[in-house]
Amino acid sequence: MARAAVSGRLTWRVAELAEATDITKSARGLVFDVPGWPGHLPGQHVDVRLTAEDGYSVQRSYSISSAPDGERFELSVQRVADGEVSPYLCDVLSPGDRIELRGPVGGWFVWRSADQAPVTLVAGGSGIAPLMAMIRTRAAEGSRVPFRLIYSVRTPEDVYYADELRRRAREDAGLDVHLVYTRQAPEGSPEPPKRLGLATLNTHGWPADFAPNVFVCGPTGFVETVSDIFVALGHDPRRVRTERFG
């Protein structure tokens, strides 16, 4: 798995959209079937290539959000207003349609289930995608590595996989989920909306003494702020892995 010959990983492959569902009002979960797919490690991404009729083509990266599952995987795409690629993926691409992609790509922002260190995951918005792959892989493999997810969203409507996360927080032993709302908190919430800060990361992440693996993913500004705080809290910078979505 994910050790396929380099030449195989980097070949452009045909991916057929098997299913598409709304994750939130502005994000779609796209499940692809890719013949010959070599498998992936949670945290890795693919490069997607779209080509217009006259041959013009563009590429973008998308993280895989599912656990390894044969030749099938899911991408979670946030619709970026005026975007060149994401609106096409979210609104036009339909089940049965085919696109090209290659991967899996990235060998650093990866959780390996053999690593027993506790894990702190911090997501901003669509940055949940590769972290979801880690949470799902942990469950699929029956891993007991303790996981804590801190997930920052604008409003309750922006939570990706809200039902699944709620269920997993109950059923996946050793998984804690903490949501932070930056614009609007759910009704009856004990806390007003606020930005993710030092206190939350300190309280809901693993302490530096436990030498956890920390994965931070989201928009650049978010990742900068959060990873700076982890360093200030005494975490070894080499254990704080980041993925910036642009």
Add this chain to the structure above:
Amino acid sequence: MAFGAPLSSTDTMPIVSPGFTGRRQSPDVQLPPGQYLAEDFPVLTAGPTPRVTTDRWQFTINTEAGQRYDWSWQQLIELPAEKITTDIHCVTKWSKLGTRWKGVSLDVLLEDVETAADFALVQSYGGYTTNLPLEDLIDGQAWIAYRYDGDELTPEHGGPARLLVPHLYFWKSAKWVRGIQLLLEDEPGFWESAGYHDYGDPWREQRYQGD
């Protein structure tokens, strides 16, 4: 390495997406394959941004024979500097045109260095490394840059100083640069060990090992 293309390979025949038109750039903008034009300046880093103050900053060149040459911050900024205006291309697909930098040419720093090396491993504060052939660092192709767009280089973008090698993908332009180890044999750096290309020419789209 297997060179037989799998059945699903599409290298010969791209799939056309009906209804996809894309947002084309004006025909006089020439970008490397697979790149798009960014207006902002995205950041690519594998971890937190190291904070290095200039009073602790030092730049060192070590040769394969164990000889060592170093410069303090003050010594660096007293060296003759150049203004560079150049396009940059990040492996995560964005390109930025006409970026403006100021820095010291590697030709100046390497002038008195005696070496038989063909390769360089560039080292950064924070532990990152990247490898490239020594010949890509000389002849006016590479600088230690410490100003960007008229200002000091910010930590997110590699300050106080970064390598600038704009003819290769931008991860080769190591941020927070602290030195260069000259080597007789190529040795993969941090991103290269994680699957990125040893050379990284954007015009040949050498993103990943094997490209």
